[in-house]
Each structure stands twice: as C-alpha cells, then as structure tokens.
Amino acid sequence: MSVAIEYYVLLSMALFCIGLFGILTRRNALMFLMSVEIMLNAANINLIAFAFYHGNLTGQVFALFTMALAAAEVAVGLGIILVLYRNFRDVDVTVPTTMRW
Amino acid sequence: MAVFELPEWTALAPALILVATALLLFVFDSINPRTSNRSLLAGTSAIGSLTALGVAVWFMLAGVGTPSVDGGRGVVELFGGQFIVDQMALFFMVVVAVVTALVAVASYDYMEDHAYQAEYYSLVMLAATGMATMAAANSLVTIFIALELASLPSYALVSILKNNRGSVEAGLKYFLIGALSSAIFVYGVSLVYGATGHLQLDAIAENLEGAGEYGGLLGLGILMMIGGFAFKTASVPFHFWAPEAYEGAPAPISAFLSSASKAAGFVIAFRVFTTAFPIEATTAVIGIDWSLAFVILAIVTMTLGNFAAATQDNVKRMLAYSSIGHAGYALIGLAGLSADGGQLVMGAAMMHLLVYGFMNTGAFLFVALAEYWGVGRTFEDYNGLATQAPVACFALGIFMFSLAGIPPLGGFFSKYFLFVGAIEAGMLVVAAALVVNSALSLYYYARLVKAVWIEDPVADRGTLSQPTGLYAAIVFAAVLTVVALPVFGPIADAALDAAAVVIG
Numbered sequence: 001m002s003v004a005i006e007y008y009v010l011l012s013m014a015l016f017c018i019g020l021f022g023i024l025t026r027r028n029a030l031m032f033l034m035s036v037e038i039m040l041n042a043a044n045i046n047l048i049a050f051a052f053y054h055g056n057l058t059g060q061v062f063a064l065f066t067m068a069l070a071a072a073e074v075a076v077g078l079g080i081i082l083v084l085y086r087n088f089r090d091v092d093v094t095v096p097t098t099m100r101w
Numbered sequence: 102m103a104v105f106e107l108p109e110w111t112a113l114a115p116a117l118i119l120v121a122t123a124l125l126l127f128v129f130d131s132i133n134p135r136t137s138n139r140s141l142l143a144g145t146s147a148i149g150s151l152t153a154l155g156v157a158v159w160f161m162l163a164g165v166g167t168p169s170v171d172g173g174r175g176v177v178e179l180f181g182g183q184f185i186v187d188q189m190a191l192f193f194m195v196v197v198a199v200v201t202a203l204v205a206v207a208s209y210d211y212m213e214d215h216a217y218q219a220e221y222y223s224l225v226m227l228a229a230t231g232m233a234t235m236a237a238a239n240s241l242v243t244i245f246i247a248l249e250l251a252s253l254p255s256y257a258l259v260s261i262l263k264n265n266r267g268s269v270e271a272g273l274k275y276f277l278i279g280a281l282s283s284a285i286f287v288y289g290v291s292l293v294y295g296a297t298g299h300l301q302l303d304a305i306a307e308n309l310e311g312a313g314e315y316g317g318l319l320g321l322g323i324l325m326m327i328g329g330f331a332f333k334t335a336s337v338p339f340h341f342w343a344p345e346a347y348e349g350a351p352a353p354i355s356a357f358l359s360s361a362s363k364a365a366g367f368v369i370a371f372r373v374f375t376t377a378f379p380i381e382a383t384t385a386v387i388g389i390d391w392s393l394a395f396v397i398l399a400i401v402t403m404t405l406g407n408f409a410a411a412t413q414d415n416v417k418r419m420l421a422y423s424s425i426g427h428a429g430y431a432l433i434g435l436a437g438l439s440a441d442g443g444q445l446v447m448g449a450a451m452m453h454l455l456v457y458g459f460m461n462t463g464a465f466l467f468v469a470l471a472e473y474w475g476v477g478r479t480f481e482d483y484n485g486l487a488t489q490a491p492v493a494c495f496a497l498g499i500f501m502f503s504l505a506g507i508p509p510l511g512g513f514f515s516k517y518f519l520f521v522g523a524i525e526a527g528m529l530v531v532a533a534a535l536v537v538n539s540a541l542s543l544y545y546y547a548r549l550v551k552a553v554w555i556e557d558p559v560a561d562r563g564t565l566s567q568p569t570g571l572y573a574a575i576v577f578a579a580v581l582t583v584v585a586l587p588v589f590g591p592i593a594d595a596a597l598d599a600a601a602v603v604i605g
Contacts, residue, residue: 012291036281039288058299059291066287080257093273
C-alpha cells in the first residue's frame with residue numbers, strides 16, 4: 001500500500017464538501033441531483049479505501065449497492081424533475097412556491 | 102410445540118407477503134395496463150397487508166423473537182446476522198401493516214379518478230415492504246437498502262398527482278431533501294465502517310474498542326447517521342420537508358408517511374443505537390454521550406412542532422406540524438437510554454408509535470374525506486361538518502383527543518408511560534417539556550373539534566356523499582384507537598419485553 005489512508009479520507013471529504021456546496025448554492029434541480037451524486041461517490045471512495053485498509057470486502061460490496069441505489073434514486077428524481085418542468089415550465093428549485101417554504 | 106417447524110427464513114414472512122402483493126399488483130397491471138378495477142386492486146392490497154398483519158401478530162403470540170429463556174422460540178437471525186427477527190421487529194411490522202391496510206382501503210375512494218391505479222397500489226406495497234424490512238434490518242447495509250426501498254416509492258407517491266402543482270412541488274421538496282439526507286447518511290455509514298471495519302451491527306459493537314484512534318471519525322459518522330434518522334422520522338434538523346410534503350401529497354399518502362414511515366425510521370434508530378453503539382463503549386471512544394444529542398433533539402423537536410402547529414390555519418399543515426411534535430415525544434425513547442430505566446422509556450416510545458399509528462392515520466384520513474368532499478382546507482372550511490357527517494366527525498373527535506392525550510384514550514397512556522419513564526431516567530427537563538407541549542397541543546386539537554362540532558357552517562355546501570372505503574377506514578382507525586384501551590396492558594407488555602430484548 002503506497003498511499004496512506006488519510007489521503008483517501010481527505011479526498012472523499014473534499015468531494016463531500018464540493019457536493020454540499022453545490023446543493024447549497026445551485027438552483028437548478030439537475031445540478032442539485034449531480035451534487036448529491038458527488039456526495040454519494042465520496043462515500044464510495046471511503047468505503048473502498050477502508051475495505052482495502054481493513055482487508056475485508058464488506059465495504060467494496062456495499063459500494064456496489066450504493067451505486068445501484070444511486071442509479072435508482074436518479075431515475076425517480078429525473079421523473080419528478082420532468083413533471084416539475086411540465087407543471088412549472090422550469091427546473092429552478094426556487095420557482096415552485098405554491099406552499100410556503 | 103407445533104406439529105411441524107417452519108424453516109427459519111419464514112420469520113420474514115410479513116415483509117415477504119407485502120412484496121408478493123406488490124408483485125401480484127404488477128402482474129394485474131401487465132395483463133391489463135389500463136385497468137380501473139379499483140375493487141380488485143385496493144382489495145388485493147388490503148388483503149395482502151392484513152395477511153401480513155395476521156402473520157406478524159401470530160408470530161408474536163407464538164413466541165417468535167422471544168428469547169428461549171422466557172419460553173419463546175428464540176430470536177431469529179438470518180443471512181449471517183444481516184436480518185434479525187425479534188419482538189421489536191414484529192411489533193413494528195404490525196404498525197406498518199395496520200397503516201398500510203388503512204391507507205389501501207381509504208385510497209379506494211380517494212384515488213377514484215386517477216389514471217394509474219395499479220402503479221399507485223404497488224408503490225404503496227413496495228414502500229410498506231421497505232418499512233417492514235427496516236424493522237428487521239440488522240446491518241448498516243440492509244438498513245440503507247431498506248431505507249431506500251421505503252423512500253423511493255414514497256417520492257413517487259407524493260408527486261403522483263402529476264397535474265397538480267402542489268403535489269409535484271411537495272414531491273420535489275421531499276425528494277431533494279431525501280436525496281441529500283441519504284447521501285449524508287451513507288457518508289456517515291462509510292465513516293463508521295472506516296473506524297470499526299464492519300457494517301453488521303453486533304460486529305460494530307464488538308470492534309468499538311479497536312476504533313480508539315479513529316474516535317473523531319466515528320463520532321462524525323454517528324452524527325451524520327443521526328441526520329439520516331432525523332429525516333426519516335421528520336424530526337429536527339431535517340424536519341422542514343414534512344409540512345410541505347404532507348400538505349401537497351394525496352392525503353392517504355400523508356397518513357402513510359407520517360405514521361408508518363416515521364415508525365420505521367424510529368425502529369432503525371432504536372436498533373442502531375442500542376445494538377451497534379452501546380453507550381458506555383461508545384462514550385469511551387468518542388468522548389461524548391450520544392444520548393445527550395437525543396435529549397436536545399427531543400426537546401427542540403416537540404417544542405418546535407407544537408408551537409408551529411398552534412399557528413396554522415390549514416388543517417393538513419397543522420397535522421403535519423403535530424406529527425413533528427409527536428416525533429419529539431418518541432425521541433424521548435432514545436434520549437432516556439443512558440439511565441437504568443432505559444427500557445421503560447424505549448418501550449413507552451414504541452407504544453406511542455403504535456397508538457400514534459392508529460390515531461394519526463385516522464386524522465389524516467379525515468382530511469382525505471374532507472378533500473374528497475371538496476370542502477376546503479382551513480379550519481373555517483371545516484365548520485359545522487358534524488351536522489352533515491356525525492359518524493366521521495365523532496371519529497375525528499376521538500383521534501384529536503387521543504392525539505392530545507386526554508385521559509381515557511390510548512394516547513394518554515402512551516404519553517403517561519413516556520412521562521414516568523423520563524422521570525425514572527432522571528430527565529426532569531424532558532418530562533416537563535412533554536407535559537407543557539401536551540397541554541399546548543390540546544389547544545389546536547380542540548380547535549379543530551370545536552370547528553367541526555360547535556361552529557356553524559360559513560357557506561352552504563349541499564349534501565355530502567358517504568364514500569364507503571374512506572368511511573370504513575376512518576371507523577376502523579377509530580375502533581382501533583378505542584380498542585387500544587382495554588388491550589393496553591398486553592400492548593405495553595409486548596413493547597416493554599421487546600425493548601428489554603433489544604437493550605438486554
């Protein structure tokens with residue numbers, strides 16, 4: 001093992017923060033979705049790096065599950081964004097304000 | 102002894118029955134995609150969830166999940182400890198199955214004109230499967246998968262009225278916050294895995310000491326996982342989706358999310374924090390007692406929910422905030438774990454979630470009935486409904502007074518146990534907050550009862566129809582709320598035993 005575990009954790013935390021920053025600043029629902037994907041992939045980096053570090057495969061297998069679930073989540077999310085566009089003619093998340101936020 | 106022994110995997114039968122029902126509904130849909138045979142679809146869902154309910158109750162009575170020393174058949178561990186079927190799992194499967202049955206029956210009328218009937222019911226059954234699986238999940242992997250299985254159909258169900266702007270907006274907000282919180286949750290899981298090297302809950306507990314050098318990572322991971330639970334149970338800090346999602350969603354779905362989904366969120370929180378992070382061992386590693394976090398969250402959640410509910414004009418929104426308040430009451434179950442009286446408060450929280458499942462579902466179904474009539478959404482619009490629909494309004498009175506915790510009703514006993522448990526655990530502040538909040542909640546619950554029974558109608562609304570399904574579901578929920586009284590002893594015993602096994 002050439003790269004120490006700390007660097008993987010730093011990388012994943014950086015990715016997580018980038019994703020979180022995107023969620024807090026972007027108004028486009030698609031960008032929001034991509035930011036969430038970045039955060040999920042940050043968790044995957046952690047899981048795989050730690051699986052290597054601990055020498056068991058649990059983390060790697062869970063990373064596969066996470067990827068599949070992320071794909072399912074995007075499928076549902078895109079469906080919702082599609083009906084959002086049909087109803088509001090926009091994918092800006094601040095536009096729908098039928099109810100008070 | 103039984104004549105024959107069922108194989109071990111049948112312990113998951115309630116969840117398996119729910120998923121089989123969902124698949125059966127898909128078969129109906131694939132044979133006739135445009136089917137609008139509502140009786141067949143709603144009937145199948147109701148029978149499926151009632152069967153799951155029956156099996157779960159039968160298992161509880163037969164002693165599945167009770168330790169052998171207490172004369173039971175032992176706790177069933179499946180797939181190398183990934184699933185565990187104990188009394189707590191069965192108890193929450195009962196809650197989920199009851200609510201699902203009520204929602205399926207009520208949807209018969211509510212979703213009358215909807216174009217996608219079979220999809221609607223199969224999504225409900227899939228979400229119910231996820232919630233039942235959450236009750237039995239015993240590893241962070243299965244917990245996460247079950248959580249997503251419950252969440253993804255819920256996002257679609259909230260926005261299922263796709264030409265209704267409110268429903269789409271609610272679905273969008275629910276989805277965005279849900280996706281964010283599941284990302285935070287899975288990151289927390291990855292940090293816990295990094296610190297301990299395991300994802301199975303018992304294995305995490307065994308390896309906590311070895312995590313000494315990664316105490317910070319473990320603490321951060323636990324904090325992020327609390328965020329995930331807070332989303333699922335609609336408690337602070339991830340509560341703000343709840344009023345929007347419940348208000349915009351079809352009312353039966355609001356009932357489903359606020360009762361079954363919340364109970365399922367609590368069961369994983371109970372399981373994770375009792376099994377994987379026992380207080381002494383965890384405190385030794387991360388340096389802070391995590392039950393302190395739940396003390397703060399419980400007080401903030403119940404206060405915020407009740408104060409916000411008191412200021413609402415919209416009935417559905419009031420119920421949404423009141424459901425946040427009730428999440429705060431149930432959080433006491435986790436807050437009190439540190440003391441010796443831990444199993445009393447956790448048992449009380451489980452009782453509260455069961456009784457809450459009946460009364461809150463009933464209250465939301467009354468809103469569904471009002472939406473079906475088209476009488477409007479505010480308190481004023483509900484004025485004088487009792488003269489036209491006395492039966493439903495009487496049931497509403499039962500739900501409201503039970504939610505407020507008026508003595509002869511089920512809601513009072515579960516709150517009483519929570520109160521006693523909080524005092525025994527030495528949490529006087531929490532107990533005081535519980536009493537003050539309950540008193541406050543009486544104000545807005547009684548306001549609805551007053552509007553319905555005492556005020557005169559603002560406008561003439563003509564005759565109101567009596568939809569069979571909605572009425573049946575409301576009356577059934579009211580009967581369950583009342584029947585919870587004479588059988589409260591056994592319910593309390595079951596909940597306390599279940600809590601004792603988990604904490605034990």
